[in-house]
Amino acid sequence: MPALPDLFAQALNGLSYGVLLFLLSVGLTLIFGMLDVVNLAHGSFYMLGAYAGLTLIATTGNFWLALVAAPLVVGGIGAVIERSCLRPLYRRQPLDQVLLTFGLIYLFEDLVKWIWGGRIRSIPAPDLFSGSVTVLGATVPSYRLFVIVFGLGMAVAVWLLIERTRLGSIIRAGVFDAEMTGGMGVNIHRVFTGVFAFGAALGGLSGVIAGPIQSAYPPMGASILIPALIVVVVGGLGSLKGSLVGSLIIGQAETFGKAWLPGASMLMIYLVMAAIVLLRPQGLFGRPLK
Amino acid sequence: MIARLAAFLVLLAAAAAFPLFAGKYPVTLLQEILIWGVFAMSLDLLMGYAGMVSFGHSAFFGVGGYVAALALTAYPGTLSALALPPLAAGLAALVIGFFSIRVSGVYFIMLTLAFSQMFYAVAFQAAWLGAEDGIVGVPRASVVGINLAQPMSFHLYLVALVALGALFLWRVVRSPFGHVLQGIHENESRMQAVGYAVNRYKLLAFVIAGMLAGVAGALYTQLVGSITPDAFLWTTSGEALLMVIIGGTGTLGGAVLGAGAFILLQSLVSSYTERWMLILGLTFILLVLFAPGGIVGALRGRVGLRA
Numbered sequence: 248m249p250a251l252p253d254l255f256a257q258a259l260n261g262l263s264y265g266v267l268l269f270l271l272s273v274g275l276t277l278i279f280g281m282l283d284v285v286n287l288a289h290g291s292f293y294m295l296g297a298y299a300g301l302t303l304i305a306t307t308g309n310f311w312l313a314l315v316a317a318p319l320v321v322g323g324i325g326a327v328i329e330r331s332c333l334r335p336l337y338r339r340q341p342l343d344q345v346l347l348t349f350g351l352i353y354l355f356e357d358l359v360k361w362i363w364g365g366r367i368r369s370i371p372a373p374d375l376f377s378g379s380v381t382v383l384g385a386t387v388p389s390y391r392l393f394v395i396v397f398g399l400g401m402a403v404a405v406w407l408l409i410e411r412t413r414l415g416s417i418i419r420a421g422v423f424d425a426e427m428t429g430g431m432g433v434n435i436h437r438v439f440t441g442v443f444a445f446g447a448a449l450g451g452l453s454g455v456i457a458g459p460i461q462s463a464y465p466p467m468g469a470s471i472l473i474p475a476l477i478v479v480v481v482g483g484l485g486s487l488k489g490s491l492v493g494s495l496i497i498g499q500a501e502t503f504g505k506a507w508l509p510g511a512s513m514l515m516i517y518l519v520m521a522a523i524v525l526l527r528p529q530g531l532f533g534r535p536l537k
Numbered sequence: 538m539i540a541r542l543a544a545f546l547v548l549l550a551a552a553a554a555f556p557l558f559a560g561k562y563p564v565t566l567l568q569e570i571l572i573w574g575v576f577a578m579s580l581d582l583l584m585g586y587a588g589m590v591s592f593g594h595s596a597f598f599g600v601g602g603y604v605a606a607l608a609l610t611a612y613p614g615t616l617s618a619l620a621l622p623p624l625a626a627g628l629a630a631l632v633i634g635f636f637s638i639r640v641s642g643v644y645f646i647m648l649t650l651a652f653s654q655m656f657y658a659v660a661f662q663a664a665w666l667g668a669e670d671g672i673v674g675v676p677r678a679s680v681v682g683i684n685l686a687q688p689m690s691f692h693l694y695l696v697a698l699v700a701l702g703a704l705f706l707w708r709v710v711r712s713p714f715g716h717v718l719q720g721i722h723e724n725e726s727r728m729q730a731v732g733y734a735v736n737r738y739k740l741l742a743f744v745i746a747g748m749l750a751g752v753a754g755a756l757y758t759q760l761v762g763s764i765t766p767d768a769f770l771w772t773t774s775g776e777a778l779l780m781v782i783i784g785g786t787g788t789l790g791g792a793v794l795g796a797g798a799f800i801l802l803q804s805l806v807s808s809y810t811e812r813w814m815l816i817l818g819l820t821f822i823l824l825v826l827f828a829p830g831g832i833v834g835a836l837r838g839r840v841g842l843r844a
Contacts, residue, residue, distance in 0.1 A: 336825070341646075343825050350779075353821070354822065484644065510664075517652075
């Protein structure tokens with residue numbers, strides 16, 4: 248049994264990873280719930296966020312500016328994708344959208360290689376959080392604590408937006424029944440574009456804050472996609488609460504898997520997923536399957 | 538019917554005789570196309586006929602490939618090349634299918650995807666599977682009395698297996714079993730109401746498709762002489778899906794056409810430019826947007842062929 252401070256440090260690592268997954272899976276789950284699209288290119292938004300952040304930090308030297316601007320850029324890209332590529336496909340079978348977003352992965356990954364090159368680029372943490380602090384005997388990079396606090400703050404903000412505003416109630420109605428919501432006089436197409444762009448922007452945000460922890464490299468999007476999809480399966484498709492709880496579970500499973508089962512760490516999150524699917528096929532907070 | 542059989546035999550003869558008038562590289566390309574063709578056809582049985590869109594078909598390709606690599610290294614022979622890989626892949630399909638067919642649609646896509654990644658995780662980390670490097674130096678054994686180390690024998694063996702796989706699938710989709718699968722695709726609850734044990738049919742289809750994917754994986758290992766964790770990677774499944782879509786779902790033959798188009802496009806574009814992924818990605822996007830029926834669909838529309 249490892250010492251208590253080590254356990255605590257592991258738990259914090261897991262929490263910061265979980266927070267990144269949450270920002271990513273919110274978009275995935277909302278886009279799925281509302282648009283019925285499994286967006287395989289969601290990991291690409293994460294990658295684009297990291298690289299946009301890299302360039303913005305390199306040119307302006309200001310991490311905080313990048314934190315705001317990079318998600319806006321990625322959100323804009325998301326809006327363009329939704330209008331130009333996905334909208335013509337809504338009336339087709341879901342597979343077409345899956346394949347289209349699969350094509351987008353190739354496109355974005357190669358574009359990033361073209362623009363930024365294929366090697367790993369490290370992104371510096373902001374000066375304010377470049378040191379480390381000791382919490383309960385564990386030494387933790389202060390940037391990780393920032394990621395945790397910031398991410399949890401974003402989780403609260405997203406929750407307030409979805410659950411407590413008029414816009415949020417339109418989005419929830421759209422997730423429940425998009426066609427009916429349109430029938431009630433809401434311009435549902437604009438909401439679709441908005442939700443897609445919002446999800447993309449959160450994915451981009453996740454990429455920016457992941458930068459100083461994981462660096463930026465072109466396949467990063469494809470490799471984060473699977474854990475994010477697992478979060479959505481575990482939490483339940485279309486559920487915000489599920490996305491949060493699922494992220495925290497998968498974040499811990501991943502980190503403790505690495506610490507305790509070094510030979511089979513990658514297996515851990517799949518075992519968690521399999522167990523949950525076996526017990527509750529719809530996920531922890533998903534609507535029961537027909 | 539006769540015309541189709543004749544066309545099939547002509548194509549088969551042409552594929553078998555290809556090494557007589559083509560160089561080494563085109564022959565390897567053809568062999569790759571045929572292997573991916575079987576893989577894509579087995580996926581088409583699920584997608585195009587049973588209506589089960591699996592994004593985890595790489596699991597069975599990989600299991601077939603790895604079992605062939607392990608078995609052929611230890612006991613080179615017929616059993617290792619022909620029997621064990623499809624059996625192991627079928628077993629894997631039975632387990633994954635058992636869990637996955639409980640859900641459908643997008644959930645099925647995501648579950649199969651996650652299961653196949655689980656195999657990737659194991660292969661990537663297990664020392665006895667060579668971890669990241671995979672298994673290399675797999676010999677081409679003597680199978681059913683034919684020495685596959687000889688290139689032409691290997692080619693004929695590959696063409697024969699692919700042809701058998703295609704004929705088998707063709708029989709399956711035209712059998713009563715195949716018609717039930719198509720019925721499930723059309724209207725699952727009605728088939729249930731009429732009294733078919735829908736889940737048992739779906740599971741059997743999943744296992745058959747898995748076994749054939751295992752055959753493809755084993756052939757791939759024997760072609761290349763090695764297998765790496767990438768065989769399990771979800772992009773392998775995605776590429777097979779693209780092949781089926783490019784060719785036209787629910788046509789079997791389309792899957793092979795799609796495999797051909799994909800592999801030729803990839804080798805053509807990558808020989809001209811480093812940016813092949815970009816061009817490939819764009820091509821797929823345009824295909825999905827503007828040619829939803831795939832190559833076969835476009836041909837039918839043009840020439841007025843019937844289904």
